[in-house]
Amino acid sequence: xxxxxxxxxxxxxxxAFVAAVPARAQAADVRFVLDxxxxxxxxxxxxxxxxxxxxAQKINLAAFDPGRGGxxxxxxxxxxxxxxxxxxxxxxxxxxxxxxxRELVAVLLIYDQAPLxxxxxxxxxxAKPADLMGRKGGAPAVDAxxxxxxxxxxxxxxxxxxxxxxxxxxxxxEPMLVRGEIDFAAAWVMTAVPALRGLGVKQDDxxxxxxxxxxxxxxxxxxxxxxxxxxxxxxxxxxFVKATIQSxxxxxxxxxxxxxxxxxxxxxxxxxxxxxPVVSYIIVLTRSIGTADSxxxxxxxxxxxxxxxxxxxxxxxxxxxxxxx
Numbered sequence: 496x497x498x499x500x501x502x503x504x505x506x507x508x509x510x511a512f513v514a515a516v517p518a519r520a521q522a523a524d525v526r527f528v529l530d531x532x533x534x535x536x537x538x539x540x541x542x543x544x545x546x547x548x549x550x551a552q553k554i555n556l557a558a559f560d561p562g563r564g565g566x567x568x569x570x571x572x573x574x575x576x577x578x579x580x581x582x583x584x585x586x587x588x589x590x591x592x593x594x595x596x597r598e599l600v601a602v603l604l605i606y607d608q609a610p611l612x613x614x615x616x617x618x619x620x621x622a623k624p625a626d627l628m629g630r631k632g633g634a635p636a637v638d639a640x641x642x643x644x645x646x647x648x649x650x651x652x653x654x655x656x657x658x659x660x661x662x663x664x665x666x667x668x669e670p671m672l673v674r675g676e677i678d679f680a681a682a683w684v685m686t687a688v689p690a691l692r693g694l695g696v697k698q699d700d701x702x703x704x705x706x707x708x709x710x711x712x713x714x715x716x717x718x719x720x721x722x723x724x725x726x727x728x729x730x731x732x733x734x735f736v737k738a739t740i741q742s743x744x745x746x747x748x749x750x751x752x753x754x755x756x757x758x759x760x761x762x763x764x765x766x767x768x769x770x771x772p773v774v775s776y777i778i779v780l781t782r783s784i785g786t787a788d789s790x791x792x793x794x795x796x797x798x799x800x801x802x803x804x805x806x807x808x809x810x811x812x813x814x815x816x817x818x819x820x
Contacts, residue, residue, distance in 0.1 A: 522550070526558035528568045528577040532665065533561055536685050540581070542749075543742025552734030563638030563665065566590070573597055578724050579735055580614070581605070583639040584717045603736045605743065606715035611640040612705040613647075614687040615679040616672065623700060624651035624709055632660040633668050633677035637816060640681035643711065650710035662783035669694060679704075686818045 529537050540559075543549055558577060562568040568582035569590050584601060591598040594760055613632070615621040621630065624647070634641035642658070643813055648655040661677055669690040671677045684703055691701055707713070718739060725732050 522553045522555045524555050524557040526577040528560045528562050528571050528580045530562045530582045532598050539746035543577050548738040548741045552738045555735050566637040579720045584714050601717040601719045601778050609713040609715035610683040612684040613679050613704040615702045617702045619678050624653050628657040630678035634660040634681035638661050647711050673749045707816045724728040
């Protein structure tokens with residue numbers, strides 16, 4: 496199978512299939528897991544839930560749970576604790592390749608630009624990839640940027656063995672950076688920068704190294720589910736996809752409303768003002784929601800496959816795809 500065909504198919508084929516299935520009258524229970532803790536980048540889903548977009552598609556959100564990183568939501572859907580997840584597509588491909596017989600299927604591409612970044616304070620002197628050697632980074636083990644660091648290192652000709660890592664929980668990553676316990680953080684830019692601002696760090700004192708500016712320009716988050724759930728509940732998947740598109744379109748048109756909904760859903764009632772600009776930034780990542788360019792997929796696979804140490808990509812998508820596709 497051609498690599499670009501496989502990846503484009505994993506994003507689009509099932510979405511096209513479920514779109515053709517008429518919705519049923521009875522509401523379906525769907526257990527949904529986000530990619531991370533409830534922050535600005537999840538506000539579109541909150542907006543859609545609060546405005547009734549999912550209910551209008553006969554979807555009862557039986558669970559609307561935070562995750563601990565894109566790979567964490569993948570594990571939860573694969574284990575059966577949740578039905579649909581939102582998470583990193585590169586991590587999904589890695590999971591599929593390493594877990595034959597347990598493959599998941601992406602049904603809607605949302606981020607067609609990955610917000611993968613390496614964040615440091617300017618006083619550290621980290622300005623280019625080579626400056627990372629001999630330094631110490633921090634990230635959760637499930638963080639998508641961390642898991643793709645070897646890809647970044649290979650593309651930029653640096654030795655990943657010369658970079659130390661601390662496995663840290665998401666909530667302590669930025670505080671450790673401020674305290675000088677790590678030299679840089681692997682994170683999504685719209686998570687790390689507002690967190691640092693909330694800790695009192697000035698914008699001018701933050702250095703952001705976007706992976707896409709250094710040869711690793713990838714797709715990122717998508718909705719995904721199990722083949723079994725998609726086959727047994729195609730109307731539910733179709734409705735969830737439609738409601739999600741409507742939610743993101745609404746968030747793009749009304750970013751302030753999206754953030755307000757996110758604030759009202761925060762369990763402690765706090766208004767994380769540092770996250771206010773996040774929705775507008777996220778919309779930049781969704782230039783063409785639901786679509787995947789075949790040439791970009793091909794380049795993406797060529798970069799990531801050796802970087803995440805996959806033997807090949809042909810087994811990544813299981814029985815859904817024809818080897819002659």
